[in-house]
Amino acid sequence: MHTCRDCKRTFSTELELELHQDNCTDGQLFCDACGTRFAEAEATEDGWHYRCPDADCEGEGIGKDIHRVEDVRVQTL
Numbered sequence: 001m002h003t004c005r006d007c008k009r010t011f012s013t014e015l016e017l018e019l020h021q022d023n024c025t026d027g028q029l030f031c032d033a034c035g036t037r038f039a040e041a042e043a044t045e046d047g048w049h050y051r052c053p054d055a056d057c058e059g060e061g062i063g064k065d066i067h068r069v070e071d072v073r074v075q076t077l
């Protein structure tokens with residue numbers, strides 16, 4: 001069993017989980033510094049200041065260390 005750590009949904013295969021994570025609305029941000037994906041609510045309290053939820057990571061700032069998954073996809077196309 002594979003669990004999406006963002007929304008806690010479970011999937012029977014790793015492939016299903018990976019496909020889901022591309023669309024998971026609870027994991028739409030990621031940190032460039034450590035590569036972690038997380039939900040917006042985990043990274044910000046006021047919707048203005050963003051910080052990586054990983055306690056060991058210094059990543060912060062939307063558009064700096066923290067990016068939206070959908071924006072990155074557009075750039076790579």
Ligand SMILES: [Zn+2]
Nearest residue numbers: 004006007024
């Ligand atoms: Zn999910």
Ligand SMILES: [Zn+2]
Nearest residue numbers: 031034052057
């Ligand atoms: Zn980070």
